[in-house]
Amino acid sequence: MPFDPTYPAATWAELADLSAPRWIAHRGGRFMAPENTIEAFRMAAELGIDAIEIDVYLLQDGGLIVSHDSTATRTSNLTGPTGGLTTPAVLRGRVDAGNWFCDSWPNDLHIPLFVDVLAELGGLVPLVVHCNNAGSGAAAVAAVQRHERADSVLIMAWNETELAAARAAGIPTILLDEDGTLNGQTYAGLLAAGTEYIGLNPALTPVASIEAAAAAGLKVIVYTVNRRSDYAALPLDAVWAVISDDPWHAKATEPMRTRDIFSAQTYFHGMLGIVDGKEDRGFFQAPAWFGLDTSGTRHADNLGYLGVMQGYLGPLPSAFTIDFDFVLDVADSTGASLQLTLTTGDVEYDDDVTTGGARAAGYNILVRSNGSVDIFKTCGGTTAATKLGGTTGATLVPGTVYHLRVQVTAGQITATRTTVSNPASVTVTDSSYRGDMYPHLGVRDVKARWSNLAVS
Incomplete structure (x- = not known):
């Protein structure tokens, strides 16, 4: 019928x-x-x-x-x-x-x-x-x-x-x-x-x-x-x-959701990737994981970077908190990272600017395989990102579930790994970008997964 x-x-x-x-x-x-x-x-x-x-x-x-x-x-x-x-x-x-x-x-x-x-x-x-x-x-x-x-x-x-x-x-x-x-x-x-x-x-x-x-x-x-x-x-x-x-x-103007729907095990509205990703927008793993993989030689032509906007969560308000569980399954080096990027507008973010990508304006929070957490500010185009602050932490164990909380207020940004015995936390002071922001999940030289992604 x-x-x-x-x-x-x-x-x-x-x-x-x-x-x-x-x-x-x-x-x-x-x-x-x-x-x-x-x-x-x-x-x-x-x-x-x-x-x-x-x-x-x-x-x-x-x-x-x-x-x-x-x-x-x-x-x-x-x-x-x-x-x-x-x-x-x-x-x-x-x-x-x-x-x-x-x-x-x-x-x-x-x-x-x-x-x-x-x-x-x-x-x-x-x-x-x-x-x-x-x-x-x-x-x-x-x-x-x-x-x-x-x-x-x-x-x-x-x-x-x-x-x-x-x-x-x-x-x-x-x-x-x-x-x-x-x-x-x-x-x-x-x-x-x-x-x-x-x-x-x-x-x-x-x-x-x-x-x-x-x-x-x-x-x-x-x-x-x-x-x-x-x-x-x-x-x-x-x-x-x-x-x-x-x-x-x-055509939407308001956030569609306040949390992920990775349990559907397929893409939701606004999950847009990058051009150099050649339409690689990640994988799903039951019961409710979404992942990206640039380990080994995957996306080497984009310097090992891949990112996907989670557009259904945006635009974010001027003050908000983002929480998510994450797993690093494979990491190519101690500096390899999973990333949460916050851009002004639902624009493409590509961390590789050597091949025509654009970093866009906003903030990039990196959790590296060696346990450190770094916060960068990006100013758009090919301008180098500015490190605002960082902290060290316990090395991430492959396959282990961790949690990250990112809190954005009018004047500060705090990123905290909350599920370790000595939480690694960094707070930076910057008010350059607020309002009309969109979150992106990204990886460089790792295979990583996210779950329970929520905005409050």
């Missing part, structure tokens, strides 16, 4: 009646569930998303697979060009989500065909169908017409050739144009050709170009906006809709 929750909009006409900006789950919400799977689409619909974006490729026998990459390797147990597959090959394949998305997910999810998505969600929630290879646009339109879902679909592509069939059928279309240059086209020309929507990347498109496209009469859909700070920087009066990998986090 098709999944059948209550949707805020079922057709594009109903979507247009919603207040701007509308929110579209990119690949079904790929930071929350394995991208382009029925499971991701069900999740997005259950959580009340306005619309869902999916990717399709035309197969050798005329079928349509739902998949993002030009090759099948990254997200499935199949190999070779995606468009070189056949429908039977797709049916025998599986999405091996436990290998690339999250270790707690199974490796035998079905690879959806486009007809599966239309049967499951068509007519219940609007779909943005990204047509990726030659002929996929016409094939998608034919499938939509067979299922009588033309009123609930928007066809998207990088070129007008793949939009032609949709335009002829009266189905709305969106042309992707990453930086707003239009490749020699004009806004008036796009509108005259029948394209109502334009997709722009705000990281590459100037605000003036976004505003100009909207002023010309195009409905601007921006992609891919995953952080609240990036959303806040948009010219919202000019934005018709926002595509996001985690729209539930990006």
Whole structure:
């Protein structure tokens, strides 16, 4: 039976009646569930998303697979060009989500065909169908017409050739144009050709170009906006809709929780990693542990650093306490550490600035394998961090559960290991950053786990 929750909009006409900006789950919400799977689409619909974006490729026998990459390797147990597959090959394949998305997910999810998505969600929630290879646009339109879902679909592509069939059928279309240059086209020309929507990347498109496209009469859909700070920087009066990998986090303004939900054994809203982590956002261990691993040679290209923001806890108030249990399972050296980083805003924090990362402004509390606890202040960009203070403590025993408490007041920060016979505690005086702060968990040259993470 098709999944059948209550949707805020079922057709594009109903979507247009919603207040701007509308929110579209990119690949079904790929930071929350394995991208382009029925499971991701069900999740997005259950959580009340306005619309869902999916990717399709035309197969050798005329079928349509739902998949993002030009090759099948990254997200499935199949190999070779995606468009070189056949429908039977797709049916025998599986999405091996436990290998690339999250270790707690199974490796035998079905690879959806486009007809599966239309049967499951068509007519219940609007779909943005990204047509990726030659002929996929016409094939998608034919499938939509067979299922009588033309009123609930928007066809998207990088070129007008793949939009032609949709335009002829009266189905709305969106042309992707990453930086707003239009490749020699004009806004008036796009509108005259029948394209109502334009997709722009705000990281590459100037605000003036976004505003100009909207002023010309195009409905601007921006992609891919995953952080609240990036959303806040948009010219919202000019934005018709926002595509996001985690729209539930990006559109929120208040903390979603005051403690972790690691017992769910999968990612929660706002658990965003770093670019150099190549989408490594950690692992889960029953019953309620979340972990990161850069031991040995893992992430050596990022100087052994990996971090994941716990965005559901932010923004933090001006004064707060953070508690968590932690375990160091493996440490490469006495100076190797697990870290709690507090940044101003939900920005990316990367402790390796030699490869283009940014430390962001805030504080970094390090618990080293030799037992010392250090507090640093970071000023953003590639500026060196300033050590505010530190203390020594008993060497950490691998596999042992410890506890850290970090207390932030108007003028001080105190970090204390509370579960040792002689608690290691350090207090520093600094009031540079307060309010609108977000916590990140990080590691350098260790394999570590956290549990019972709570804000009070």
